[in-house]
Amino acid sequence: MILLTGATGSTGSRLLGRLLAAGEDVRCLVREPRRLGPRRVDVQITMGDLRELADPYLLRQAMRGVDTVIHLAASLRDQPPYRVEELNGLATARLVQAAEDAGVERFVYFSALNASPVQRTRFFRSKWAGENAVESSSMETLIFRPSVVFDPSDPWVTLMRGLSFLPVMPVSGDGRSEYQPIWADDAAAAVMAALEAGSGGSWDLAGPERMSYSEMSALVARLAGRPRPLWHVPLPLVHLSLSMLYRLFGETTFATWQEAELMTVSMTSASGSADAESLGVSPRSMLEVLSA
Numbered sequence: 482m483i484l485l486t487g488a489t490g491s492t493g494s495r496l497l498g499r500l501l502a503a504g505e506d507v508r509c510l511v512r513e514p515r516r517l518g519p520r521r522v523d524v525q526i527t528m529g530d531l532r533e534l535a536d537p538y539l540l541r542q543a544m545r546g547v548d549t550v551i552h553l554a555a556s557l558r559d560q561p562p563y564r565v566e567e568l569n570g571l572a573t574a575r576l577v578q579a580a581e582d583a584g585v586e587r588f589v590y591f592s593a594l595n596a597s598p599v600q601r602t603r604f605f606r607s608k609w610a611g612e613n614a615v616e617s618s619s620m621e622t623l624i625f626r627p628s629v630v631f632d633p634s635d636p637w638v639t640l641m642r643g644l645s646f647l648p649v650m651p652v653s654g655d656g657r658s659e660y661q662p663i664w665a666d667d668a669a670a671a672v673m674a675a676l677e678a679g680s681g682g683s684w685d686l687a688g689p690e691r692m693s694y695s696e697m698s699a700l701v702a703r704l705a706g707r708p709r710p711l712w713h714v715p716l717p718l719v720h721l722s723l724s725m726l727y728r729l730f731g732e733t734t735f736a737t738w739q740e741a742e743l744m745t746v747s748m749t750s751a752s753g754s755a756d757a758e759s760l761g762v763s764p765r766s767m768l769e770v771l772s773a
Contacts, residue, residue: 482506482546484585486531486576487553488524489516491632491665492591492672496551497524499673510543510554531556532563534572537579544583551589551672552576552611557604558737565603565739570610577618589623589672590615594661594685594748596626602742623675625668627686628748629697632665633771638701640735645702649712653719656695656711659747661687667757667764674760685750686757688764694744697767704771716745 483500487493488509494517500507501523508525509517517524527543531554534540544550556568573590580588596608615622631638644650668686675684692700695711702709723738750756754764 482508482525483549483551484508484510484527484543484547485551485553486510487555487591489513490553491635492627492630492668493553495666495669496553496672499669503673503677508543508547530554531568531572532560534575534579540575540579541583544579544585547580547583547585549587549589549676550576550580550585551676553591555591555608557743558739560732566607566610569604569607570614573611574614577614577620581618581620585620587621587623588615588618589676590625592624592626594626594628594687594750595746600746602739602746604739604743605746621681623681624683625672625675625686626683626750627668628661628663628688628750630665630668630686631662631767631770635665638771641698641701642705644698645705645707645709647709650698650702650709651712651714652695652698653714653741654694654716654745655713656693656698658694658745659691659749660694660697661689661691661749661753662697662767663688663754663757663764664767664770667762671757671760671762674762678760680760684756684760685752687750687752687754689754689766691749692767700767701771704768716742 483505485507488497488511508527510527510529512530514521514526529539556565559565592612593608596605598606598609600606663686671686719741720738723741727734727737757764
């Protein structure tokens with residue numbers, strides 16, 4: 482039995498399809514089973530999310546009969562009263578401990594490229610804390626460190642398409658941070674290949690090209706049929722405006738400063754797409770995927 486978190490996300494939904502096609506028994510830890518769509522009748526379901534992983538009863542139920550945990554779920558922002566450090570770092574540590582207690586054999590974790598304890602953003606520091614908990618466990622572990630993971634219908638691409646209706650495309654800061662965007666389906670294929678091969682260790686998941694935040698934003702606008710000049714919004718103004726919106730609209734705000742700040746941190750791998758290719762996956766470019 483495989484326990485999968487993040488099954489309704491871009492990578493998780495595609496990985497779930499691959500797992501079911503391979504005949505795997507899957508249990509999904511989800512808050513809203515309806516978001517699984519037709520697949521909700523093909524899996525076991527444990528109701529819960531990152532905010533509830535302090536509940537020992539929930540964890541025992543989730544781990545019953547499980548031999549592999551695939552932990553993809555993460556939060557890019559605080560969910561008051563829970564902070565991102567608890568939702569990512571501490572929740573992962575709790576999941577690792579519960580898995581060890583239940584005799585789980587293998588733990589698969591999605592971290593992030595360039596996560597470290599000294600990164601400027603709390604998200605990257607929280608992902609490092611989760612990664613550290615996984616690496617310190619007694620189980621067989623498999624850690625993936627993706628760059629920006631994109632999908633035609635993901636929230637970031639959808640937001641960029643929406644912003645392209647404006648006369649200019651706003652970009653946080655100077656837009657020079659660099660990424661190697663990887664399609665969610667290619668990321669899922671790499672995870673599946675590593676699982677089937679019984680691989681361990683850590684793997685960078687990066688796409689075939691290096692792009693700046695400005696270049697990615699301009700590409701989405703152009704492919705939406707609305708090429709726009711870029712407006713580089715000074716970070717203090719981004720912080721002020723998004724903080725005000727959050728105070729007014731709370732969790733319904735389309736973006737938070739925490740999320741905007743992430744796009745000021747580069748996520749690149751010195752080995753490029755070599756790790757994905759070694760797993761038999763040839764990552765496709767953002768242009769190729771979004772123009773299909």
